[in-house]
Amino acid sequence: MAADPLSRVFAALADPTRRDMVARLAGADATVGELAEPYDVSVQAVSKHLRVLEDAGLVSRSRDAQRRPVHLEAEVLDLMTTWIERYRRQAEERYRRLDDVLASMPDDVSPTHPTDDTTPGGNPS
Amino acid sequence: MAADPLSRVFAALADPTRRDMVARLAGADATVGELAEPYDVSVQAVSKHLRVLEDAGLVSRSRDAQRRPVHLEAEVLDLMTTWIERYRRQAEERYRRLDDVLASMPDDVSPTHPTDDTTPGGNPS
DNA sequence: CTCTTCCTCAACCGAATGGTTGAGGAAGGG
DNA sequence: CCCTTCCTCAACCATTCGGTTGAGGAAGAG
Numbered sequence: 001m002a003a004d005p006l007s008r009v010f011a012a013l014a015d016p017t018r019r020d021m022v023a024r025l026a027g028a029d030a031t032v033g034e035l036a037e038p039y040d041v042s043v044q045a046v047s048k049h050l051r052v053l054e055d056a057g058l059v060s061r062s063r064d065a066q067r068r069p070v071h072l073e074a075e076v077l078d079l080m081t082t083w084i085e086r087y088r089r090q091a092e093e094r095y096r097r098l099d100d101v102l103a104s105m106p107d108d109v110s111p112t113h114p115t116d117d118t119t120p121g122g123n124p125s
Numbered sequence: 126m127a128a129d130p131l132s133r134v135f136a137a138l139a140d141p142t143r144r145d146m147v148a149r150l151a152g153a154d155a156t157v158g159e160l161a162e163p164y165d166v167s168v169q170a171v172s173k174h175l176r177v178l179e180d181a182g183l184v185s186r187s188r189d190a191q192r193r194p195v196h197l198e199a200e201v202l203d204l205m206t207t208w209i210e211r212y213r214r215q216a217e218e219r220y221r222r223l224d225d226v227l228a229s230m231p232d233d234v235s236p237t238h239p240t241d242d243t244t245p246g247g248n249p250s
Numbered sequence: 251c252t253c254t255t256c257c258t259c260a261a262c263c264g265a266a267t268g269g270t271t272g273a274g275g276a277a278g279g280g
Numbered sequence: 281c282c283c284t285t286c287c288t289c290a291a292c293c294a295t296t297c298g299g300t301t302g303a304g305g306a307a308g309a310g
Contacts, residue, residue, distance in 0.1 A: 003141075004141060006141075006144070007139050007140065007141055007144075010135050010136075010138045010139035011135075011136070011139035013135045014132050014135035014136035014139055015132065015297095015298085016128075016129060016131075016132055017298095019131070019132075019208070022212060023212055025216075026212040026213075026215040026216040026219070027215065027219065028219070031256080031257090032256075032257060032258095033255095033256065033257080041298090041299070041300090042299075042300065042301085043256085043257070043258095044257090044258075044259090044299085044300080044301085045298070045299055045300080047257070047258060047259095048258095048297095048298075048299085049298085051258090052297095063306095063307095065256090065306090065307055065308065066255060066256045066257070066306065066307050066308070067256070067257090067307095068256080068257065068258090072212075072216050074212070074213045074216035074217060074220075077209050077212070077213045078213070080205070080209055081206055081209055081210065081213075083144070084202050084205055084206055085206065087147060087148055087151040087197075087199070087202070088151075088199050088202045088203070088206075090151040090152065091150075091151040091197050091199035092199060094151070094152065094153070095199075140267095140268085142268095156286080156287090157286075157287060157288095158285095158286065158287080166268090166269070166270090167269080167270065167271085168286085168287070168288095169269090169270080169271085169287090169288075169289090170268070170269055170270080172287070172288060172289095173267095173268075173269085173288095174268085176288095177267095188276095188277095190276090190277055190278065190286090191276065191277050191278070191285060191286045191287070192277095192286070192287085193286080193287065193288090
């Protein structure tokens with residue numbers, strides 16, 4: 001498991017159980033047992049999920065007697081939003097520019113400016 | 126492969142090659158061959174990656190003679206940002222409230238009635 | 251010390267993933 | 281018609297993943 005950090009975060013959240021854990025941890029810290037309670041899988045399986053989240057930096061586990069309280073490290077989520085927003089914005093920008101090009105494109109036989117025809121040919125219905 | 130949409134999108138972007146494809150497609154549509162060129166894997170492997178992105182709704186493939194131009198469908202990215210922002214914000218809010226509690230806590234920590242008041246004694250502000 | 255509680259480690263298993271190679275369909279160009 | 285280009289489908293292989301069970305460590309309670 002030597003993937004880059006971004007891949008680890010995306011992969012960690014690709015599992016609905018892990019996403020649900022993150023959602024619950026956003027409200028309050030919890031112990032492994034508390035986290036495991038709603039799901040009908042073994043506690044070991046939950047511990048494994050927690051380890052995936054921990055390796056992604058999404059979660060940290062401290063020590064309180066026998067308990068291992070789990071805490072959400074929400075800052076890592078910014079890694080993803082930064083990446084996503086970057087390309088969403090770029091695609092949006094390109095789309096906007098494409099609209100401009102189409103708007104200024106005289107469709108080969110209609111040299112008149114076609115930017116005004118929002119409802120061409122009248123409304124049939 | 127019957128996962129929920131959100132899982133599919135997260136899983137699709139958990140691979141650095143696929144993320145790179147999305148990044149390039151944000152700039153311009155491309156054919157499978159063009160997309161495959163930078164990577165030293167077979168074209169079939171790239172086609173498989175494209176299929177993962179397509180199943181996630183991130184990409185669409187049309188037909189232009191022998192070409193299969195690939196187009197990025199950036200709106201799906203909002204699915205993720207919505208999910209992420211929801212819990213990032215919730216965690217942030219919880220953190221802010223914890224700060225408030227700590228700020229209003231006097232040195233002597235012996236609350237007579239834990240459930241009675243959010244700001245016991247005189248409110249300093 | 252013993253016992254119980256909470257949790258993790260290790261080994262194993264079936265299914266999914268990411269890659270390969272080989273065959274073949276679809277759409278033009280000669 | 282044949283031939284080339286672009287791409288996908290199918291079969292196969294190694295690795296990873298999500299789950300299980302069994303064993304065991306850590307820290308209080310008796």
